[in-house]
Structure formats: structure tokens, C-alpha cells
Amino acid sequence: MSWAFITSGKWLKGSVRLWLFDLGCASFLGVGLLGLVMALGVPFLLPDDTEHKVDTLMLLMNMFVASTCVAIGWQMNRLAATEWAAIVPQYRQSVLLQALGLLITSLIIATIFLAAHNAFDKFDELLLTLLFGLGFLYFSLKNSSAFHLSFVLYVSLPMLPYLAALLPSTGSALLLFADLVLAALLWRKLSRFGWNNKARIVYLNGLEMGWLWLPSxxxxxxxxxxxxxxxxxxxxxxxxxxxxxxxxxxxxxxxxxxxxxxxxxxxxxxxxxxxxxxxxxxxxxxxxxxxxxxxxxxxxxxxxxxxxxxxxxxxxxxxxxxxxxxxxxxxxxxxxxxxxxxxxxxxxxxxxxxxxxxxxxxxxxxxxxxxxxxxxxxxxxxxxxxxxxxxxxxxxxxxxxxxxxxxxxxxxxxxxxxxxxxxxxxxxxxxxxx
Known part of the structure; x- marks a missing residue:
């Protein structure tokens, strides 16, 4: 992946069609967008209880970041199921850059949100959300069937404040280090990313079952x-x-x-x-x-x-x-x-x-x-x-x-x-x- 290709902006071509005109991806991004919109609009509906208000808004913002990670995981699974992706010049690179840009944008928005509400004490929750999101992406790449457990990422969001409260005083630094290590492992995994014959089964089953699976x-x-x-x-x-x-x-x-x-x-x-x-x-x-x-x-x-x-x-x-x-x-x-x-x-x-x-x-x-x-x-x-x-x-x-x-x-x-x-x-x- 050359720097000239990145700076040219050509990798943005087709991004709207790829991310917003697909039922599965649009559904996850829609949930994230609703979380973002509610995080911006709910302050006008809640009482003037600052601590309570920020806790509620952080849940919505974490939902926004988590939904972005799930949407990216869905696109990675779809990319792995696409046989012709390897023969189209710079197609894989474009999808990966679009996913990276989407994730970075969501994190920037979440950080600005924390600054606007003077809630940097909730930064650990954001780092935990990112840790769970990156972990979900890594295991989805390692085993396509792991995407069936995407709902676990959502149901874990209400537990984040209590998990963050259990962290030591150096918890922020530890979480940041863990996120960076996991991001490096994820990037290494993506650099060897190729076609997976099981990914198509997961994709088609996901369209029918909503990407959820449990034993009978x-x-x-x-x-x-x-x-x-x-x-x-x-x-x-x-x-x-x-x-x-x-x-x-x-x-x-x-x-x-x-x-x-x-x-x-x-x-x-x-x-x-x-x-x-x-x-x-x-x-x-x-x-x-x-x-x-x-x-x-x-x-x-x-x-x-x-x-x-x-x-x-x-x-x-x-x-x-x-x-x-x-x-x-x-x-x-x-x-x-x-x-x-x-x-x-x-x-x-x-x-x-x-x-x-x-x-x-x-x-x-x-x-x-x-x-x-x-x-x-x-x-x-x-x-x-x-x-x-x-x-x-x-x-x-x-x-x-x-x-x-x-x-x-x-x-x-x-x-x-x-x-x-x-x-x-x-x-x-x-x-x-x-």
C-alpha cells in the first residue's frame, strides 16, 4: 500500500455504495448513527443531573463506537467471501483504508464528545469499548464463525462503567497499551488477509439469522x-x-x-x-x-x-x-x-x-x-x-x-x-x- 495511493484519495471511491447501500452494513451503521444522534439530542430531554446525564450519554456513544466495529467486521467478512477481490487492483486496500478511516472518525467524534461534556473520567469506558471492538474484529478474522457472537459486544456495553470502576489507578495507560497491541496484531492479520471459503457461509447465514447463533x-x-x-x-x-x-x-x-x-x-x-x-x-x-x-x-x-x-x-x-x-x-x-x-x-x-x-x-x-x-x-x-x-x-x-x-x-x-x-x-x- 503506497503513500501516494493514500494521499490521492482514490481509495474513497465507492465507499458510499459499499457501506450505506448494503443491508447488513447499513443496519449496524444505522444503530451507531442512532446512538450518535441520541447522544447529541438526549441532553435536552434529561434532567439537570450532570453525572447521571453523562453516564447515559456515554452508553450511547459507546454504542456508536461498538456498532462501527461490528460494521467493519461485517465488511471484513464480506471481503473474505469475495473471490474476485484479489484480482481487482487496489480493491482490498481501498476497503481496508475505508474501514480504518471510519474507525478513526468514530474515535475522534467520541473524544470530542468527552471534551465537550468535560467527562474525561469516562475515557476508560471508551478504551474498553475499543478493546472489545478490536478483540471482536481480531477473532472474526481468525474464525469467520465468531461473527455470529456480535451481539455479545452489544450486551456488554451496560457493564462497561462497572468494569472501568474495577481498574487500578493506572487503568487508562494499561487499556491504551492493550488497545495498541491489539491494533498491531489486527493490522498484521489484515496484511495476510485472503479469501476464506467459510466466510460466504457466515455471510449468507447472517442475512437470514441476523448474525446470531446458539445451540439447539x-x-x-x-x-x-x-x-x-x-x-x-x-x-x-x-x-x-x-x-x-x-x-x-x-x-x-x-x-x-x-x-x-x-x-x-x-x-x-x-x-x-x-x-x-x-x-x-x-x-x-x-x-x-x-x-x-x-x-x-x-x-x-x-x-x-x-x-x-x-x-x-x-x-x-x-x-x-x-x-x-x-x-x-x-x-x-x-x-x-x-x-x-x-x-x-x-x-x-x-x-x-x-x-x-x-x-x-x-x-x-x-x-x-x-x-x-x-x-x-x-x-x-x-x-x-x-x-x-x-x-x-x-x-x-x-x-x-x-x-x-x-x-x-x-x-x-x-x-x-x-x-x-x-x-x-x-x-x-x-x-x-x-
Whole structure:
């Protein structure tokens, strides 16, 4: 790669078409762009609590950087699956330079954001995000199937503030050194980058499954009955939904027990609310990614036409909402035994907030027809995070939580109305006809 080629700017040709006109890449970049837009716009919606506001905005900014890394990983996998890339002059170099430029731009924007909010104490979170992002890229290059675990990068974002708090005083220097070492290893890997016959399989499977893979639960009759109970809502996402529904409360209780034994504060219920909302969004993400499978679902026995299939799908969404509600009620009650701060009012607010977020995302997700539309539901996750974290901040400062519960009631009614109305928008004008 010559310096003259870099300075000529020829490597920018085709970048718009390559990065923005591809469904997969545009979806990830769309999520990142939404995070950036919300990070710029949410300050006008949040209360004047500087510390809380910066924490919420850093989550959005980290989502922007992480989404950029996932989009780059997707392009690297696509490049590895392209057989003719080696015979087109400077094609590989152009894609690599575009990816590098995109990553550097996202880091510059994030650094400017920290400076604008005088939040350089959050720099460790940005370095952790970069470390996880580069690590994801490295393992994706080493094994194409590792890209199926891209969702792990997203679900780790809420944990970054607590991981950063565990770092020693020299944590920033250590993270920066680790990022530089990983970047060097990544560049060395890219310099030997070639065609990979497995990358195309990952790419095609990603278009169908949203780049997510988990093992099957066919050996368990109980889990099979549970999956039948959620059919056809889980038809597109597969056993992953069951695994998430079972794993989320278990992991939450383990984290709560660990925090209790170590005598540290860890908002495990706040994380459970976020993951529940993400699970609802992923249900419709997989439905949109596998839009061709709608016809396969339609021809299955048991549905009385298109209307019957829509009714069955909506019914199982209500079942899913009930499962998430009961799971949150039980989990929050058990966590309250370890944390005296979780009173009846806090418990009620957490349960209601979880129902509001999940119902709204399921409703709006049912109305979505494109990847960009479903990506926008991440905005609801951010709003819900701000709502819950603001209320919990009120509790920590000795405020009254019941006024937040009072606001939960009309929001709950609005979310349930959204879910009810979604019945008339689901699969409207799609492949299926009445």
C-alpha cells in the first residue's frame, strides 16, 4: 500500500455504495448513527443531573463506537467471501483504508464528545469499548464463525462503567497499551488477509439469522414445550429466545449475589430491564432479517389464513410479555432480599418500567418492515434506560419514588395500546395477501 495511493484519495471511491447501500452494513451503521444522534439530542430531554446525564450519554456513544466495529467486521467478512477481490487492483486496500478511516472518525467524534461534556473520567469506558471492538474484529478474522457472537459486544456495553470502576489507578495507560497491541496484531492479520471459503457461509447465514447463533435445545422436552408455547413469535429467532429468557434472571441473581458478597453496588435489575428490551427488539430484528421465511410460516398447519397467523403471533407476544413480567417480579423480589434499597415502591416501578419498555418495543417492532426501522427501536431502549436510571437516582438522593410510579400508569396504558394497535400493522402489504 503506497503513500501516494493514500494521499490521492482514490481509495474513497465507492465507499458510499459499499457501506450505506448494503443491508447488513447499513443496519449496524444505522444503530451507531442512532446512538450518535441520541447522544447529541438526549441532553435536552434529561434532567439537570450532570453525572447521571453523562453516564447515559456515554452508553450511547459507546454504542456508536461498538456498532462501527461490528460494521467493519461485517465488511471484513464480506471481503473474505469475495473471490474476485484479489484480482481487482487496489480493491482490498481501498476497503481496508475505508474501514480504518471510519474507525478513526468514530474515535475522534467520541473524544470530542468527552471534551465537550468535560467527562474525561469516562475515557476508560471508551478504551474498553475499543478493546472489545478490536478483540471482536481480531477473532472474526481468525474464525469467520465468531461473527455470529456480535451481539455479545452489544450486551456488554451496560457493564462497561462497572468494569472501568474495577481498574487500578493506572487503568487508562494499561487499556491504551492493550488497545495498541491489539491494533498491531489486527493490522498484521489484515496484511495476510485472503479469501476464506467459510466466510460466504457466515455471510449468507447472517442475512437470514441476523448474525446470531446458539445451540439447539431439542434434547429437553420441557424446553420444547416452552418453545411451542411461544410459537410462532419465536419462529424467526429460534431457540435463542428461550435461552435468553432462562439466562437473564439466572445471571441477574448470580450478579446480585456476587455484589452482595463483595459488598459493591451493582444495578443488576437495571441491566435486566435493558436486556429484556433488547430481547424483544431482537425478536423482530430476526423476523425482518428472515423476511423470506414468512411464507414458510404461513403454509404451516394451524393457522386460519393470514388473519389467523397474525392473531397467533400477537397472542404469543402477549405470552412473552407475561413471561418477562413474571420473571422480573420474581427476580426483583429475590434481589430485594439482598438489597434494602429495593422497597415496595422501587419494586413496583421496576416491574412497571420493564412492562412499558417491552410492550412498546414489541408493538413498534410489529409495525416495522425494514432493518432501519427496527434499528430505531434502540431509541426506546435508551429512553427507558434514562427513565429508570433517573428514578433510581432519585431514590439514592432520598426522593419519593411514588411519583414515578404514578407516571408509570399512563405510560403503561400507552404501551399496551401500541401493542394492541400493532395487530393491524403486522405484515400489512407484505408478501402475504388477505
Amino acid at each position: 435445545f431439542k434434547s429437553s422436552k420441557l424446553l420444547n414445550r416452552f418453545e411451542r408455547y411461544l410459537h410462532p413469535a419465536n419462529y424467526f429467532i429460534g431457540p435463542m429466545l428461550t435461552m435468553m429468557l432462562l439466562a437473564m434472571p439466572v445471571v441477574t441473581l448470580l450478579l446480585a449475589l456476587g455484589a452482595y458478597m463483595l459488598d459493591v453496588q451493582l444495578p443488576v435489575l437495571f441491566l435486566l430491564i435493558q436486556f429484556s428490551s433488547i430481547a424483544c427488539a431482537m425478536l423482530h430484528w430476526s423476523r425482518i432479517q428472515r423476511w423470506r421465511a414468512v411464507e414458510s410460516l404461513f403454509v404451516l398447519p394451524g393457522f386460519d389464513g393470514k388473519k389467523g397467523m397474525i392473531n397467533a403471533f400477537m397472542l404469543t407476544q402477549y405470552r412473552l410479555l407475561a413471561i418477562l413480567t413474571v420473571s422480573m417480579m420474581v427476580t426483583a423480589a429475590l434481589v430485594s432480599l439482598l438489597s434494602p434499597q429495593i422497597s415496595l415502591s422501587v419494586w413496583s416501578h421496576i416491574v412497571l418500567s420493564n412492562v412499558i419498555g417491552c410492550a412498546a418495543i414489541l408493538g413498534l417492532g410489529s409495525m416495522c418492515r425494514t432493518s432501519m426501522q427496527i434499528s430505531a427501536t434502540i431509541f426506546l431502549v435508551a429512553l427507558q434506560s434514562g427513565w429508570v436510571s433517573s428514578s433510581l437516582s432519585t431514590v439514592q438522593h432520598g426522593g419519593d419514588i411514588w411519583r414515578w410510579v404514578a407516571w408509570d400508569i399512563p405510560l403503561l396504558v400507552l404501551a399496551l395500546l401500541c401493542l394492541w394497535y400493532a395487530k393491524y400493522r403486522l405484515w400489512r402489504g407484505d408478501l402475504l395477501s388477505d
